[in-house]
Amino acid sequence: MDWLNIGSLALGELFSPFTATFILCALGLSVHFGYTGLLNFGQAAFAAVGAYGMAISVLTFGLPLGLGVLIGLLASAVFAVILGIPTLRLRADYLAIVTIAASEVFRYFMTTIGFAKVTGGSNGLSQFGEDFWAANPFAEGTYGFGPFMYRADELWIRLVAFSIIALGAVFVWLLMRSPWGRVLKGIREDEDAVRSLGKNVFAYKLQALIIGGALAALGGMVFVVNLSNVQPQSWGTTFTFMIWTVLLLGGAATILGPIVGGMVFFVLLSVTQGIMSGLVEIGALPFLTLPQVGQIRFLLIGLALMLLVIFRPQGIFGNKKELQFNG
Amino acid sequence: MNHLTLGKKRAFSLWLGALSIVFGMLFSATPSLAASPSPSPSTSTEQLLIKGTIKNEGEPVAGVSVQITGNGVDAKATSGADGKWVLEVATKGVYKVEILLDSLPEGVGLRDPETTVREANLTATNTAAVLFPLGKDLRVVQPIGDQIIVRVFSGLNLGLLLAVAAIGISLIFGTTGLNNFAHGDMLTFGALFTYLFYVVFEWPLLIAATATIALSALFGWSQDAALWRPLRKRRLGLNQMMIVSIGFSIVIRYILLLVFGGETKVISGEFEAVVIGPINTTVNSLGSMGISVITLAAVALFLTRTRIGKATRAVSDNTSLAASTGIDVERIIRIVWVVAGALTGLAGILYGLQFQANWMTGFQILLLLFAAVTLGGLGTALGATVGALIIGMVVEVSSLIIPTDLKYAASLIILILVLLVRPQGVLGKKQRIG
Numbered sequence: 237m238d239w240l241n242i243g244s245l246a247l248g249e250l251f252s253p254f255t256a257t258f259i260l261c262a263l264g265l266s267v268h269f270g271y272t273g274l275l276n277f278g279q280a281a282f283a284a285v286g287a288y289g290m291a292i293s294v295l296t297f298g299l300p301l302g303l304g305v306l307i308g309l310l311a312s313a314v315f316a317v318i319l320g321i322p323t324l325r326l327r328a329d330y331l332a333i334v335t336i337a338a339s340e341v342f343r344y345f346m347t348t349i350g351f352a353k354v355t356g357g358s359n360g361l362s363q364f365g366e367d368f369w370a371a372n373p374f375a376e377g378t379y380g381f382g383p384f385m386y387r388a389d390e391l392w393i394r395l396v397a398f399s400i401i402a403l404g405a406v407f408v409w410l411l412m413r414s415p416w417g418r419v420l421k422g423i424r425e426d427e428d429a430v431r432s433l434g435k436n437v438f439a440y441k442l443q444a445l446i447i448g449g450a451l452a453a454l455g456g457m458v459f460v461v462n463l464s465n466v467q468p469q470s471w472g473t474t475f476t477f478m479i480w481t482v483l484l485l486g487g488a489a490t491i492l493g494p495i496v497g498g499m500v501f502f503v504l505l506s507v508t509q510g511i512m513s514g515l516v517e518i519g520a521l522p523f524l525t526l527p528q529v530g531q532i533r534f535l536l537i538g539l540a541l542m543l544l545v546i547f548r549p550q551g552i553f554g555n556k557k558e559l560q561f562n563g
Numbered sequence: 564m565n566h567l568t569l570g571k572k573r574a575f576s577l578w579l580g581a582l583s584i585v586f587g588m589l590f591s592a593t594p595s596l597a598a599s600p601s602p603s604p605s606t607s608t609e610q611l612l613i614k615g616t617i618k619n620e621g622e623p624v625a626g627v628s629v630q631i632t633g634n635g636v637d638a639k640a641t642s643g644a645d646g647k648w649v650l651e652v653a654t655k656g657v658y659k660v661e662i663l664l665d666s667l668p669e670g671v672g673l674r675d676p677e678t679t680v681r682e683a684n685l686t687a688t689n690t691a692a693v694l695f696p697l698g699k700d701l702r703v704v705q706p707i708g709d710q711i712i713v714r715v716f717s718g719l720n721l722g723l724l725l726a727v728a729a730i731g732i733s734l735i736f737g738t739t740g741l742n743n744f745a746h747g748d749m750l751t752f753g754a755l756f757t758y759l760f761y762v763v764f765e766w767p768l769l770i771a772a773t774a775t776i777a778l779s780a781l782f783g784w785s786q787d788a789a790l791w792r793p794l795r796k797r798r799l800g801l802n803q804m805m806i807v808s809i810g811f812s813i814v815i816r817y818i819l820l821l822v823f824g825g826e827t828k829v830i831s832g833e834f835e836a837v838v839i840g841p842i843n844t845t846v847n848s849l850g851s852m853g854i855s856v857i858t859l860a861a862v863a864l865f866l867t868r869t870r871i872g873k874a875t876r877a878v879s880d881n882t883s884l885a886a887s888t889g890i891d892v893e894r895i896i897r898i899v900w901v902v903a904g905a906l907t908g909l910a911g912i913l914y915g916l917q918f919q920a921n922w923m924t925g926f927q928i929l930l931l932l933f934a935a936v937t938l939g940g941l942g943t944a945l946g947a948t949v950g951a952l953i954i955g956m957v958v959e960v961s962s963l964i965i966p967t968d969l970k971y972a973a974s975l976i977i978l979i980l981v982l983l984v985r986p987q988g989v990l991g992k993k994q995r996i997g
Contacts, residue, residue, distance in 0.1 A: 275802055277809075322983040328802055329742050333933045334982060337975040340930055344972035349680075358659050358682075359633055469657045469686070473926070477809055484806075527689050531817050534687070538813025545806045546794065 242510030244383035249502040251384070253462035256397035257283070258502070260455030262483040262494035263404050267448035270488030270554075271412055272441060273424035275332040278319070279452050279479050281339030284471035285315045286453020287460040288346060288355065294364040296354050301367035305457060312453035315342075316446040324441045336473060346468040360467030368393075368461050397458045401495060404451050409491045411447070420444055421489075452479075474534065481537055484544045487554030496552060509533050612690045613658055613683040614649040617642040619671050619697040628666040629693070631683070633658035641666070658683040660693040667697070674698035678967070684923070688825030694919060696829065698836065698843075709841035714960045716842050720917075722955020723855035726948040728910035728928070729935045730862055731903030733947035736936065737879030738892075738899050739791070740801045745812035747929030748819070749904060753779050753911020754920035755819055758828045776908050783904020786811075787897055795896075812926065820922040830915040851913040858909060859948055862902075866944055871898060879943075931958070931971065934978040940988030950988065953977075 249255055261279055268276040289311030290304040299307070323334045346355045355361070374388040386394065411417050419440055422430040431437050460466040478501075486497020512529045515521045524532070550556040617627045623646025631638050634656040640648040652658065661680045662673065673679065674696040683691035732746050753775055760771035790811065794804055834847040866872040877885040878895045886892045914920060914928070931954055939950025954974045961973040981988070 275805075322979055326982065326986055329805060330937065330982065330986065332802075332805065333742065333937055334979055337930055337934065337978055341972045341975045341979075344969055348966055348968045348972075350966050350969070358657065467656070474813075477813065480806065480809075527687075528821055531687050531820050535814055535817035535821070538810045538817065541810030541813065542807050543810075545803050545810070546797075546799065549803060 238514070242507060242514065245510060246503045246506040247383040249506045250499050251394050251398065252502065253393050253397050253458055255498050255502045256394070256401060257455045257459040257462075258479055258482050259401050259495050259498035260397075260404060260458065261452045261479045262486070262498055263401070263408060263491075264448035264451030264455070265479055265483050266488055266490070266494050267408060267411075267420075267444055267451065269483065270490070270493075271417065271424060272420045272444040272448075273328070274324075274441060274445065275328045276335045276445070276448070277332045277473075277476055277480075278335030278337075278339030279448075280471040280473065280475035281335075281342045282312050282315065282449040282452035283456030283459065283475070284339075284342060284346070284466075284468075285456070286312045286450075287456035287466045288361075289453070290457050291361045291364040291460060291466050292354055294367075295361055301365065304364070308453050308457055309450050312449045313446045316449040317442065320442045320445045324438055324445070336476070339471070339473070339476065343468050343471055346471075355468075356466075358468060360465050362465035364466075365461040365464055368396075393458070393462050397462075400454055400458070404454065405491050405495060408447075408451075412491075416440075416443075424489075477541065478537060481541045481544070484541065484549065484551050487551030488549075489555070490551070490553040493551055493553045500552070505533055505536070508536060610689065611652050611655065611685055612649055613640075613652060613660065613685065613693060614647065614690060615642075615660070615693045615695070617646045617648065617695065617697065619668075623647070624668060624671070624697065626666060626668075628663040629695075630661045630663060631658050632661070639663075652685065655685050657686060658691075662695045671697050680968075684825065687820065690826065692826040694827060694829055696831070710963060711960070712841050713843075714963055715956065716844070718956035718959035719952070720844075720848055720852055720955070721959055722952035723852050723859070724910055724913050724917075725928070725931055725935050725955055726951035727855050727858055727913065728907050729932045729939075729947040729951045730859070730944050731907045732932055732936050733939070733944050734875065734879075734899045735903050737943070738875060738882075738896050739795070741791070741808065742801075742805050742933070744805065744808040744929065745786075745815055746903075746907060746932060747925030747927070748812045748815040749779065749782065749907040749925065750911040750914065750928060751819055751920065751922060751925030752782060752815065753908035754830065754915035754924055755823050755828065755911075755922070756908075757912045757915045758823070758830045758920065762828070762830055772909075772912050775912055776905050779908020779911070780901045780905040782908070783900040783902075784897065786904070787900035791900070792893065792897075812929075816922055816926060823922060825922060827919045827921040828915070829919055831917060831919075845917075847916045851917055854909070854913065858906065862906070862944065865902075871895070875899060927971075931974060934974055937978055938981055938988055943988075946988055 261283055264282065265276060265279050268274040268279075286308040289308035290301070293299045293304040293307040294301055319335065319338050323331045326334070345351065347358050349357050351357070352359075369389055369392075372389055372392040374391055376388050378385050378387055379391050380386050412420070419430060419435055422433075422435075423437055423440055427437055430440075456471075459470070482497045482501045483494055484497075485501050486493030486495065509529060512521065512524070512532065513526060516524050516526055516529055544551065613631055615629070617624045623642070623644070625642055625644045625646065627642045627646075627648075629640050629648060631640060631650050631652075634652070634654050636652050636658065638650055640650040642648040659680055660683050664672075664679060678695075681693050681695070683693045685691050728746070728750055731749070732743060735741055735743050735746075756775045756778055757771055760766045760774050761768055764771070766774070790807075791804070794807065799807070831845075831847060834845040837844050837846060837849060864872075866876055874885065874890045874895050875898070877888070877890060878892055882892055885895075911920075911925070914924065932951075935951035935954045936947050937950070938953055939946025939948065954977070957974045957977050958970045962970045965973060
């Protein structure tokens with residue numbers, strides 16, 4: 237087994253744009269779930285709305301990418317309002333069902349042939365990120381050391397993605413230590429108590445939904461700019477539940493949780509996949525084939541989600557007292 | 564981990580043991596699957612194939628073309644003398660396969676005339692089979708009145724099927740408060756085991772169905788015994804349990820994928836066609852509707868007339884009051900899980916016999932089930948039935964007006980709209996929304 241290769245592949249996941257996507261989405265989900273207690277099972281849709289909003293404004297309306305990003309963020313805010321108004325007054329499990337339903341509805345609308353002129357249908361859209369790659373300040377060549385060797389464009393997207401994460405993390409940290417953030421935590425702990433203090437709980441929840449959704453939208457944009465295409469099938473429920481696993485692994489009501497959780501999650505996933513593929517290649521797991529190893533990785537995500545919630549709901553960093561999952 | 568008592572650890576190892584039993588059971592089924600003549604996963608190479616067989620009443624049809632698009636591919640494949648077509652693609656992803664109706668022989672049409680485009684999902688597997696069951700050409704334009712009758716009939720059919728599966732969700736929610744996200748995968752479990760027993764082992768349908776229902780009931784029992792009861796004893800919160808059920812559903816789904824492969828299975832075989840006025844249907848659809856109605860009636864009688872049924876409703880209404888009147892709540896919950904497992908397995912059988920099934924089937928239906936249960940009012944069995952019928956109707960009738968590929972979206976939008984106006988559902992009690 238090629239341990240060196242497995243190790244360097246795994247370390248490569250640390251700063252991959254894919255990891256960055258899930259960190260951003262999980263950071264948004266920590267605002268929703270960790271700090272406000274909203275069970276949002278449609279986080280993939282927020283990312284998708286952002287990504288599609290950006291891609292469509294560039295391709296259909298010919299706007300510059302920077303404006304597209306703003307429109308994507310705006311679209312995710314509108315989505316949050318549309319979703320929030322009927323559901324934020326409901327009990328937590330209703331919110332869960334409605335958010336997952338809404339995210340699937342959005343995916344159906346992006347897939348349908350009827351809107352294919354704008355959305356690209358199931359083929360999706362591509363060639364909207366040219367402005368981004370053109371703005372790359374790094375000259376051609378490779379940068380870095382050891383397992384962290386990147387080409388100029390690879391370095392560029394990583395730099396941008398992790399700068400967004402840093403800014404986002406500081407933003408959330410500042411928000412949560414403000415009076416506004418304390419009200420959110422109050423809502424998580426006891427909604428009625430906060431309401432009796434004269435706070436408009438609904439408005440606070442809606443604001444939290446918008447802010448968390450905007451972070452996910454940024455994550456979605458990183459995801460599609462890196463892939464150079466946006467396709468409806470990427471944003472299924474698996475995407476959402478991977479975000480949940482990342483968040484619960486790191487710790488829901490923490491700032492570092494989503495970041496470290498995302499890194500640990502994808503490194504572990506890469507290591508297990510590498511080891512299992514190696515074992516299959518040397519014939520140690522005769523009942524498995526190589527493609528099945530890829531399937532087992534999703535099985536492990538499911539198992540990790542179960543075990544985390546059962547045995548360590550606070551994740552790596554969280555404080556158990558902060559996470560009673562009120563509903 | 565210091566808060567863990569020994570008992571909890573034991574409960575968990577029990578659960579792991581049960582999981583390994585499920586694993587063992589499923590993996591022991593693998594060789595028999597591979598030995599079968601039906602499409603076995605050709606996963607030894609890294610070739611990515613989209614393939615299918617065009618058959619009409621058991622006979623292969625040659626010269627039928629399909630157009631495959633997606634991920635930069637736009638290619639045509641034509642069926643050979645054995646009715647088989649195949650296309651190799653370079654990248655993983657989801658492809659659209661459209662059957663070119665003009666290439667079909669005279670008088671032959673799709674059994675499901677609306678579905679000319681199907682998806683080939685190559686994200687997790689290396690081969691994807693896409694099947695277009697053929698039958699009599701139904702492409703004659705029907706008058707709108709007839710079309711409505713046909714749609715209402717299909718809606719009734721789908722609604723009854725959903726109702727059988729939704730009652731399980733509703734009973735579990737009522738007695739334990741859990742929104743079980745693994746419920747759809749219990750339906751897949753039923754459909755795929757029917758495939759194993761009926762198509763691969765070639766058992767008679769009745770025996771295959773009985774075995775599947777028994778296995779599904781056992782699956783329900785073992786889920787409660789090994790997972791949910793220990794979690795209830797740990798006093799895990801309901802929302803946490805909901806997330807656990809999501810994790811569990813992912814685990815079941817991928818185990819089923821590993822064992823059965825990613826191909827879509829045709830379980831229906833060849834059933835006799837029946838024509839009633841404008842409605843073209845088959846014996847199995849009518850049979851399925853009959854079985855659904857009988858099952859629903861039986862469940863209603865069980866809940867209203869038997870002691871256990873009444874106790875179940877008492878537990879749903881108020882668990883602690885029920886316990887104080889001497890009802891063994893844990894026993895009732897165990898019975899509910901067994902009944903829910905059996906009912907959902909039955910729904911899986913009925914679904915599999917009428918439509919195609921693969922490892923994703925249940926999860927795609929799950930949202931419709933949740934919509935049905937929420938629409939009817941969470942936790943009321945009658946409400947679930949009413950909600951399921953409404954959802955079935957909306958899905959089928961809406962496709963008269965909106966594109967077919969949005970019909971599921973329509974039912975989910977209805978769900979969101981109903982929650983706006985009447986959050987407790989059509990038949991739910993107001994205090995349930997809390």
